[in-house]
Structure formats: structure tokens, C-alpha cells
Amino acid sequence: MIKRSRGFYETFDRKDGSRTTTFCAGCGHGIIHKLIAEAMADLGIQDRTVFVSPVGCAAFCYYYFDCGNVAGPHGRASAVATGLSRVLPGKVIIAYQGDGDLGAIGFNNAFQAANRGEKFACFFVNNTIFAMTGGQMAPTTMPGQKTTTTPYGRDVAKTGAPLRVCEVFAQLDAPVYVERVSVADTKRIMQARKAVRKALEIQRDGKGYAFVEFLSPCPTNWRMDALKAADYVTQEMEKVFPLGCFKDRSAEEPIRPQDIELADLRTVLGGSDGGVEPQPDPAFREKRFKFSGFGGQGVLSLGLVIAEAAGRAGRYVSWFPSYGPEQRGGAASCSVVMGGQEIGSPAVETPDVLVCMNQPSLERFLTTVVPGGTVLYEASIPAEVKPPQGVTVHSFPAMRIAAELGVPKAANTALLGALMELGLVEIPEEHVLSSLDESFSARPKLVEVNRKVYAAARAWARENLKR
Ligand SMILES: Cc1ncc(C[n+]2csc(CCOP(=O)(O)OP(=O)(O)O)c2C)c(N)n1
Ligand code: SF4
Ligand SMILES: [Mg+2]
Structure with missing residues (x-):
């Protein structure tokens, strides 16, 4: 029997109390969720993880992940994660974003966060399409790929070539780790599992920014069955988006203590303002x-x-x-x-x-x-x-x-x-x-x-x- 990952809620009460997700059969999001949930629980960081949900098919991460959750506006998960990681320096922050979300409307937010080396893990799901809204072209859409907005296939002369986010981010000085993986078959999922763990270990140890891109099937919008969609990832997508680790400085980065208490926050944020510490007083009505x-x-x-x-x-x-x-x-x-x-x-x-x-x-x-x-x-x-x-x-x-x-x-x-x-x-x-x-x-x-x-x-x- 396949067991529920400990990083998920027992039942999805914020949804309907069931144990099923909203994803279509053969969708990569579910696999990626499972890898993250497992790693979070295994690394013992669940109690101090805050997950930033995107807008897109994965909008309901907070239905599933049993940790802190914040829903970001479309494209803004990296900006929200930046804020959280700065005010909650002892926490592990995860931004989860689709390719429409991160590659289009939110690209600058994600890119600048990577360039600043913000302390969070960014999990980027590349399914070549705006899936939730019905399959429009995304920056990652493949050359010639038919979408609802490119019914004759993406013409790169008019709409540009697919955006290779890993290659762009790997050029920046600050990111500690940048890798592209796939969830199209078991062997690849095992590699993706390692990448998720590494990105979260980097957060656990306070080492800096980690970015993992997942090539992920969307059978529904690609108009394929689950098996064909998985084959498409391996045989076609990988030609345009080669798998591999583009950057890994994690071994050279020192471990930075992550048990900073809120009382130390002023120091972390740049010095005391000379004010007094708030005094708990439960009798005072807000x-x-x-x-x-x-x-x-x-x-x-x-x-x-x-x-x-x-x-x-x-x-x-x-x-x-x-x-x-x-x-x-x-x-x-x-x-x-x-x-x-x-x-x-x-x-x-x-x-x-x-x-x-x-x-x-x-x-x-x-x-x-x-x-x-x-x-x-x-x-x-x-x-x-x-x-x-x-x-x-x-x-x-x-x-x-x-x-x-x-x-x-x-x-x-x-x-x-x-x-x-x-x-x-x-x-x-x-x-x-x-x-x-x-x-x-x-x-x-x-x-x-x-x-x-x-x-x-x-x-x-x-x-x-x-x-
Ligand atoms: C500001 C704003 N613009 C547009 C939308 C509509 N919208 C919802 S999801 C989405 C795209 C999601 O695509 P992607 O990020 O690739 O996620 P996927 O569904 O493919 O996982 C868009 C454009 C929105 N919700 N908010
Ligand atoms: S539409 Fe595509 S991305 Fe969205 S849940 Fe279905 S298969 Fe997954
Ligand atoms: Mg998408």
C-alpha cells in the first residue's frame, strides 16, 4: 500500500475531508508535492516550515501540507518568501511556483530574489503551459507546441524561444544550488527526490537560495494520456530543457545557526530601535x-x-x-x-x-x-x-x-x-x-x-x- 507522506495532513480538511487532491491523473504536481512533504518530515523541519502557495493548479498547497502556509498572489511567491525569510530567520521557507507564475508575471520577483540570494527554496514547476486557466502559452512553451493561444504551434520568431530559467539563474552569483530534474519516470523521480532534499537541507542549514526546476507533465492541457505525457517530457522537453545540476556551492557554504528567536530579530534586521520589548499581558483586550x-x-x-x-x-x-x-x-x-x-x-x-x-x-x-x-x-x-x-x-x-x-x-x-x-x-x-x-x-x-x-x-x- 502506498503510504501518505508524513508531511501531509492526515485528511485534507481544508478541502473536503477526503484524502484526494485536486490534480488530474498523471499530473506532475502530485508527485512533486509528495517529494516535498516527505523531505520536510524526514529532515525534521516540518514545525518550522512556511510554504508559500502559488496561483495556478497548485494553488491549494495549503490543503495538503501540514506546515505553516501563506497563499501568495499570482507570480509573487518569491516576493512573499523573501518577506517571510527576512522576518522569520529561524524558519524554512518554500516558494512553489508554476511556469506561468514564475516565468511570466512573476519573473522579475523570482529573478531578483535569486540575485539577492534570499534564504528560501524555490520549487519551479515547468509544465510548458498556463494549466489552471485552460492551457495558454507560457514562456516555457515548446517551439511548435499547440496551446489555446498558439493554435498553430508556438512560433519562436514571434513569441521568443522557451525560457530556460535554470540557465539564467545559474549565471547569478548568489544562488547556492540550481538544478533541473524531471518527474516523468521512477529513475528521474529518484533524482528529483535528491534535489528536493538538498534544497531543503540548504534551508535547514541556513546556507542560502536554492532553486529546483521540475519538468512536469500536464496530460489534460497537452491532450495526451498520462503515459504519453510522461514520454513527451522525456523525449521532447528534455531536448529543450536538459536535466542536470547547473550550480552547487552547498558544500562550501558554512552552516549558519537557524535557531534565532524572535527576541533576536531586531539584531538580525539591523540593530535595535531603542524601544522596549513588548510585555505579554493577556488581560489587555486587543x-x-x-x-x-x-x-x-x-x-x-x-x-x-x-x-x-x-x-x-x-x-x-x-x-x-x-x-x-x-x-x-x-x-x-x-x-x-x-x-x-x-x-x-x-x-x-x-x-x-x-x-x-x-x-x-x-x-x-x-x-x-x-x-x-x-x-x-x-x-x-x-x-x-x-x-x-x-x-x-x-x-x-x-x-x-x-x-x-x-x-x-x-x-x-x-x-x-x-x-x-x-x-x-x-x-x-x-x-x-x-x-x-x-x-x-x-x-x-x-x-x-x-x-x-x-x-x-x-x-x-x-x-x-x-x-
Ligand atoms: C494577477 C493575476 N493574473 C492572472 C491570473 C489568472 N491565472 C490564474 S492561474 C494562472 C496561470 C497559472 O499557470 P502556471 O503558473 O504555469 O501554473 P500551472 O497551473 O500550470 O501549474 C493565471 C494566469 C490571476 N489569478 N491573477
Ligand atoms: S490541468 Fe495539468 S497541471 Fe493542472 S492539475 Fe491537471 S494535469 Fe495537473
Ligand atoms: Mg504551468
Whole structure:
């Protein structure tokens, strides 16, 4: 009986609880999955592996692999893997990508990651086609190959020759290991198995970037049965994409310790910022803020001052900006989450506290505030606000208060004062003020006047707003 690889889930509960995959009979993806799952379990790295799933027929890797999983956007698995490997230096990161994904839309991401020698294993599945979308030409499509977009066969004079990614990446200085293998028959699968292990050993030992390309049959889009498709890989594809190891520096690279704790992360990322370590405090209920307005109104800075203050107070905190392409005048918002333990997601869809500096953002976000939450909006917004059930809404003249003190741009600081007066920030004022002062470190003249705006705003809120 063929046994399930230990690196897979026992049953695929994220799918339908079955033990079957979504792949067609004779597809190479299933074999490649098995090789990776086995190697991950055998090398004892499963608990610290994060797998980046692609968009393509293998989009559902997270159904199968029993390890950390992140789904990357189409073509971006190498970019996502770069981010993960940099912030999680003790983990083993795998990017899994098809030839449409890596060779077309995401080529530059993958190429630049290889050139930088990012620490992850990139498994590249070359089935000469965009399979999931119905068989369009990919950069790896064979000369003369019929696809839905090259019905008369790929004409290299018009569409270029097949892209040989291994040969390109092997020219770069940084990659430690580059090999092309095939999963078309047992002998080749055994070689592919070795390559997968080597790429993952390189990750286990912190040695650097490893790239393995798999020649992989797609019987469905090639309109062949499984056996013919496997023969096509060996007899035709290998002529264009020769198998072999293009580069292997793994023996010369020193083993680098991979048991870096999160506490060491600051050092790894380039030095301490002088802040305090977050203090676990399970009793502190996570608080979620959204600050919104036009670009240039200072909503991002307002969120940043509060996030910085939370960090100084020993809270776990995240700050997540979102803005359009416009430098000034477009919509801008940021989310701040502060908690007594690590933050799960920095995105805030349903805030406890919403601050709006313009009408579109008030209209857009008002109904997202959770019951029991609070909205603070700029009083000059010409809107009739119907508070959602259980939500407290305050209109606050931030712009007027700031303008009266000669600094109309400090309306965001006025809002900070109101938030503090309403007790919504829950951070000791000393941290908020030191964070506010520091936000003007490049323009020290503004420190004093912003302090005045802050104090005036607090006083106004004390007189006029109900806590
Ligand atoms: C940004 C974006 N563009 C296009 C698509 C449509 N799309 C989904 S899968 C895919 C191609 C997948 O081909 P490949 O990477 O070769 O994977 P395969 O299915 O062959 O394994 C495309 C173009 C998408 N999902 N997102
Ligand atoms: S369409 Fe091709 S690549 Fe996709 S699952 Fe089927 S055989 Fe595999
Ligand atoms: Mg493909």
C-alpha cells in the first residue's frame, strides 16, 4: 500500500475531508508535492516550515501540507518568501511556483530574489503551459507546441524561444544550488527526490537560495494520456530543457545557526530601535483603530504616533498603511492594532475606534465599527451621521482648533488630544507625548505648537464631549 507522506495532513480538511487532491491523473504536481512533504518530515523541519502557495493548479498547497502556509498572489511567491525569510530567520521557507507564475508575471520577483540570494527554496514547476486557466502559452512553451493561444504551434520568431530559467539563474552569483530534474519516470523521480532534499537541507542549514526546476507533465492541457505525457517530457522537453545540476556551492557554504528567536530579530534586521520589548499581558483586550482621510491630512502620522506610543508602553502593536497612488489628496488610511500578545493580523476591517478626517472615509467606514465602538470625526465634514447601533459618535472641530493656534495642518494632533481625553488610547500620556515630540524630530520648531494644539484639543473635549 502506498503510504501518505508524513508531511501531509492526515485528511485534507481544508478541502473536503477526503484524502484526494485536486490534480488530474498523471499530473506532475502530485508527485512533486509528495517529494516535498516527505523531505520536510524526514529532515525534521516540518514545525518550522512556511510554504508559500502559488496561483495556478497548485494553488491549494495549503490543503495538503501540514506546515505553516501563506497563499501568495499570482507570480509573487518569491516576493512573499523573501518577506517571510527576512522576518522569520529561524524558519524554512518554500516558494512553489508554476511556469506561468514564475516565468511570466512573476519573473522579475523570482529573478531578483535569486540575485539577492534570499534564504528560501524555490520549487519551479515547468509544465510548458498556463494549466489552471485552460492551457495558454507560457514562456516555457515548446517551439511548435499547440496551446489555446498558439493554435498553430508556438512560433519562436514571434513569441521568443522557451525560457530556460535554470540557465539564467545559474549565471547569478548568489544562488547556492540550481538544478533541473524531471518527474516523468521512477529513475528521474529518484533524482528529483535528491534535489528536493538538498534544497531543503540548504534551508535547514541556513546556507542560502536554492532553486529546483521540475519538468512536469500536464496530460489534460497537452491532450495526451498520462503515459504519453510522461514520454513527451522525456523525449521532447528534455531536448529543450536538459536535466542536470547547473550550480552547487552547498558544500562550501558554512552552516549558519537557524535557531534565532524572535527576541533576536531586531539584531538580525539591523540593530535595535531603542524601544522596549513588548510585555505579554493577556488581560489587555486587543484594540483596533482605523484612521482615515485624504492623503496629506496626517492620518498616517496620527496612527504612527499612537503605534509608537503603544510600543513604548510595552504593548504589542502593528501599523498598516493603505493609500492610493496619489501623493496628496487621494484616500489614505491606516490601521493600528495594539494588544497584550502578538498581533495576528495588522489589517483592521472592523475597528473599535474609527477616526475620520473627510466625508468619503466617514461614509465608507462608519458601518464597519463594532458595537461598543467609537467614531471621532472632523466637525466640518458636511454629513448627517446616523450612528450604527451601539456605536458612540463624536463630532470634533480638529481643524478649527489647529487653525486657531496658527497650524491648520496639526488637526491630526488635535484628534490625538481628543482621543486621549476620551480615554480611547489607553496608553500613559508620557509615552504619547514623547512619541508626538519625536515625530517632529526633523522639524523641532513644531514640537511646542503641537503640544499646544494637543492641550487645547484635550481641554475642548473635556468641556464638550461625553466620555
Ligand atoms: C494577477 C493575476 N493574473 C492572472 C491570473 C489568472 N491565472 C490564474 S492561474 C494562472 C496561470 C497559472 O499557470 P502556471 O503558473 O504555469 O501554473 P500551472 O497551473 O500550470 O501549474 C493565471 C494566469 C490571476 N489569478 N491573477
Ligand atoms: S490541468 Fe495539468 S497541471 Fe493542472 S492539475 Fe491537471 S494535469 Fe495537473
Ligand atoms: Mg504551468
